[in-house]
Structures are given as C-alpha cells and as structure tokens.
Amino acid sequence: MKQKLSIVKIGGNVIENKDALAKFLALFADVIGPKILVHGGGKLATHLATKLGIESKMVDGRRITDEETLKVITMVYGGLTNKNIVAQLQANNCNAIGLSGADGNTIKAHKRPVKEIDYGFAGDVDSVNSDIISKLLEAGLTPVFCAMTHDGKGQLLNTNADTIASELAIGMSEIYEITLYYCFEKKGVLSDITDENSVVQHIDSIKYKQLLKDGIIADGMLPKLENCFHALNKKVNKVCIGNTTMLRPESKLFTTITL
Known part of the structure; x- marks a missing residue:
C-alpha cells in the first residue's frame, strides 16, 4: 500500500496578505504525513517590475516573460517569496527546503514554442525527478517549490504554478497515493458565483461535462479544472479545490474532484 502524499498549491491572494499567509502556513505545517508546497507570487513580481520600470505584459492571464522580467521573477519567486515561506514554516516546526525546478534537477522543462504568441522564457514541464524528491521527503524535509523550472542547458524558465503542482502530483504518483490541493480565495467550485x-x-x-455545458465552469476556472482532470487521468488519486480552511481535518465545504 502506497504512503499518502499531500501536494498543496497556494495562490497569490494569500501570499500577498501577511496575516492570511501566516494562518495558511500554520495549517499547512499541521498537515499529517509527507507534503509538498507549490507557490507563485505574480502580483509581487508585477509590483517590483513596475518599481524597476519594467512593463509587465499579460495575455489571457499568462505572463510574457522577457529577459528582464525573468530576472524579477527569479528574485521574487526563488528569493523573497520562497525564503519567506520557508522561514515561516521553520517557525511552525515544519522542516522546509526551498526549491526551484533547477535545484536537484527536480523539474525539467522546455521553452514554450512560439505560435500565435511568443511567451518568452515560459516553460512547459517535461519531467519530474521523483527519485530526488522522494529522498527529500524520506529525510523528513518538506519541499517548497517556486514557479520556476529549467531546461537542463542553464536556462531558467517561468512556469505556471498550477501546472507545476499538477506535474509534481503526476510525477510522484508512481510512489505515493496523491491528494492535490488547489487553495484559492473561494470555498470551492461555485454553482452560483454570487453565492x-x-x-x-x-x-x-x-x-x-454538465457544468461546462451549463456555463458554470468558465473563465479562470477552466484552466484550473483542466489541470485537475489532466492529473486525475495520469493516476493522481483526487484533487481538492477550496480556500485554505480545507486543510483542516474537520473541514467539509470544498470541492473534491475524482474521475
């Protein structure tokens, strides 16, 4: 029987709020068993880029990552945000280790090919080094991944954090029984956006399929659900979507997604 592994992706709205982040990290630290945290930090990266006079360009919610933007992302994702989270987890008695996909060659990717849009130094994941990651988990460490990968040729790449969480879940599913958690500001997938x-x-x-037909799943929820079913179709056990309180053992009000 496989050991259970929780993979939790946290969104920018929590990262940007000092109090909300502290509460979330206390909840995450209390999750029983081996666990992995994945984070972005896009809003802070945009804020710093503006201060530095670097224009942030977005297309359909995805960042265009030119050379200067990549420098900012590396500073914010791999530096300030990642190390702040790791330090706070240590304060919660959770022995965390901050990583990008380049560290330990854990996540390799390729630069997204130019089609209608040139996304610059944006990466699409090719492989997850489950052997190295499992060794970290077995050593009692909690990996904290920022939203960056590498191509194995010395190039860092900006990679969507939802995708990294999904690909980590898929990559680790041969070894562990995976539950993937997507934490964001809503309590789950809502049947009525006003409620x-x-x-x-x-x-x-x-x-x-019914929710798609009825237009209940649309806009920003579409790529999130696509990631969920992609993971489930690749042997991830289940995916949960909701706010940070779903990490509490007694919590019931969130969305569970299965095949």
Whole structure:
C-alpha cells in the first residue's frame, strides 16, 4: 500500500496578505504525513517590475516573460517569496527546503514554442525527478517549490504554478497515493458565483461535462479544472479545490474532484 502524499498549491491572494499567509502556513505545517508546497507570487513580481520600470505584459492571464522580467521573477519567486515561506514554516516546526525546478534537477522543462504568441522564457514541464524528491521527503524535509523550472542547458524558465503542482502530483504518483490541493480565495467550485456557499462538493467527469455545458465552469476556472482532470487521468488519486480552511481535518465545504 502506497504512503499518502499531500501536494498543496497556494495562490497569490494569500501570499500577498501577511496575516492570511501566516494562518495558511500554520495549517499547512499541521498537515499529517509527507507534503509538498507549490507557490507563485505574480502580483509581487508585477509590483517590483513596475518599481524597476519594467512593463509587465499579460495575455489571457499568462505572463510574457522577457529577459528582464525573468530576472524579477527569479528574485521574487526563488528569493523573497520562497525564503519567506520557508522561514515561516521553520517557525511552525515544519522542516522546509526551498526549491526551484533547477535545484536537484527536480523539474525539467522546455521553452514554450512560439505560435500565435511568443511567451518568452515560459516553460512547459517535461519531467519530474521523483527519485530526488522522494529522498527529500524520506529525510523528513518538506519541499517548497517556486514557479520556476529549467531546461537542463542553464536556462531558467517561468512556469505556471498550477501546472507545476499538477506535474509534481503526476510525477510522484508512481510512489505515493496523491491528494492535490488547489487553495484559492473561494470555498470551492461555485454553482452560483454570487453565492459564496454554493459549493459543488463533488465533481466527476460526467458532472464536469454538465457544468461546462451549463456555463458554470468558465473563465479562470477552466484552466484550473483542466489541470485537475489532466492529473486525475495520469493516476493522481483526487484533487481538492477550496480556500485554505480545507486543510483542516474537520473541514467539509470544498470541492473534491475524482474521475
């Protein structure tokens, strides 16, 4: 029987709020068993870029990563945000280690090919080094991944944090029984966007098709759900979407997604 592994992705709205981040990290530290945290930090990167006179360009919610933007992202994601999270986890008695995909050759990617849009130094994941990551977990360490990968040729790449969480879950699923958690500001997938408590508590592939047809899953929720089903189709056990309180053992109001 496989050991259970929790992989948690935290969004920018929590990272930007000092109090919310502190509460989340206390909850995350209390999660029983081996665990991995994945974070972005896009809003802070945009703020710093503006201060430095670097224009931030976005297309359909995805950042165009030119050479100067990549420098800012490396500073914010791999430096300030990552090390702040690691330090706070240490304060919560969680022995964390901060990583990018380049560290330990844990996540390799390739530069996204130019089609209609040139995303610059944006990376699409090729492989996850489950052997190295499992060794860290076995040593009692909690990996904290920022949203950066590398191509194995010396080039860092900006990679979507939701995608990194999904690919880590897939890569580790041969060794562990995986639950993937996407934490964001809502309580889950909502059947009525105006009602915060209208959480769809369980979605399978049949329910998903119906929600798409009814237009309930749309806009920014679409790529998130696509990531979820991509992971499930690659042997990840289940995916949960909700706010940070879903990490509490007694919590019931969030969305669980299965095949």
